[in-house]
Amino acid sequence: MPLTNTLRVQRAKLGINQAELGQLVGVSRQTISLIERGDYNPSITLVLKLCRVFDVAVEEVFCYKEDKENE
Amino acid sequence: MNRKTIFKMVFLMGIGGVIGIILSLGLLKLHQPNYIRSFVQIGDFFVRNSLAFYIGLILCLFLPAVYQYVKAKRNYNQINISDDRADAYEKAGEDSFNLSMLINGVFLILNMMLFGMTFDKTRGDFLLVMFLFMFNVICASVLEIVAIRYIQKMDNRLKGEPTSLRFHKDFLESCDEAEKLRIYKCGYNAFQVSKNVSLGFIVITMISNITLETGTFPIFISCMIMLIQVTSYNYYSFRH
Missing domain, CATH: 1.10.287 (Helix Hairpins)
Structure with missing residues (x-):
């Protein structure tokens, strides 16, 4: 998937686990795990909620990289 | 539509036709007194031994479904150790849980099928058959309700009363x-x-x-x- 993220790093900075982060943004632990592994692209709403929890800009957490095939 | 697509469609239609002919010929072969008698005998066998089949369904399907549910619970209970291992436990728990619900669903459907196919109110043990059928259906329903309540207890975001008609709507909304x-x-x-x-x-x-x-x-x-x-x-x- 072209969307990469630093969710695990940001979470480690806050010192919370996946379940706690999930509770803060209203999703399951499994969904946080899927996002961290890059297996699920979150909606804009969830991205903004996550960035608000980490108190950082979207670009610091999520990065969109074009696939070479699509260029 | 290009030529390749048209060719593919005609080819698939041709295959469908061939399968239809083979199926028809096969069914025509079955339309003979010997085969019909065999089918009637198989039907009678099911009716005569329906009690054993009901018990067999409990042993072969319901008990494995309960076992898988217990296994799923055991895995889910291990989740809060660390994030890395949680995924593995969650995956194992989910697989067992889904397998349990699948087996339970098959158990319920086969019970209904057996009841429908072997229903005979003239038989002596009719009430016992009715009781076993009802018992099996209640067991399958209870297992499903208990499993859903367990999932909801584990993750209190998930809403919906399993016995309510609105369950699917409420559950979906809470996901x-x-x-x-x-x-x-x-x-x-x-x-x-x-x-x-x-x-x-x-x-x-x-x-x-x-x-x-x-x-x-x-x-x-x-x-x-x-x-x-x-x-x-x-x-x-x-x-x-």
Whole structure:
């Protein structure tokens, strides 16, 4: 998937686990795990909620990289 | 439509025709007194031994379903150790949970099938058969309710009373976006599979009516199932 993220790093900075982060943004632990592994692209709403929890800009957490095939 | 697509369509139609001919010939072969007698004997065997089949269903399907549910619970209870290992436990728990619900569903359907196929109110142990059927259906329903309540207890975001008619709506609304996406994907794939299977059933019931004179009722039922599938899908596509 072209969307990469630093969710695990940001979470480690806050010192919370996946379940706690999930509770803060209203999703399951499994969904946080899927996002961290890059297996699920979150909606804009969830991205903004996550960035608000980490108190950082979207670009610091999520990065969109074009696939070479699509260029 | 290009030439390749047209060729592919004609080819698939040709294959369908060949399968139809083979199926018809096969069914015509079955339309002989020997085979008919064998089928009647098999039917009688099911009726005579229905009690054993009910007990067999409990042993072969319900107990494994309970075992898988217990296994799922054991895995889910290990989740809060660390994030890295939680995924592995969650995956194992989910697999066992889904397997448990699948086996339980099969158990419920086979019970209904057995009851429908072997129903005979003239038999002496009719009340016992009725009791076993009711018992099995209640067991399957209780397992499903208990499993859903356990999942809800584990994740208190998930809402919906399993015994309520609104359960599916409330449950879906309480799921997060990734869970909803997964449900929609599963639902769409299940719809496609069941639509193709319904089409297959229509063809089989039509051919068997022509060759074995099985009657128009099976054709009516299989067509109704497909009609409901297609119309309900389109109804919801208009709404959303």
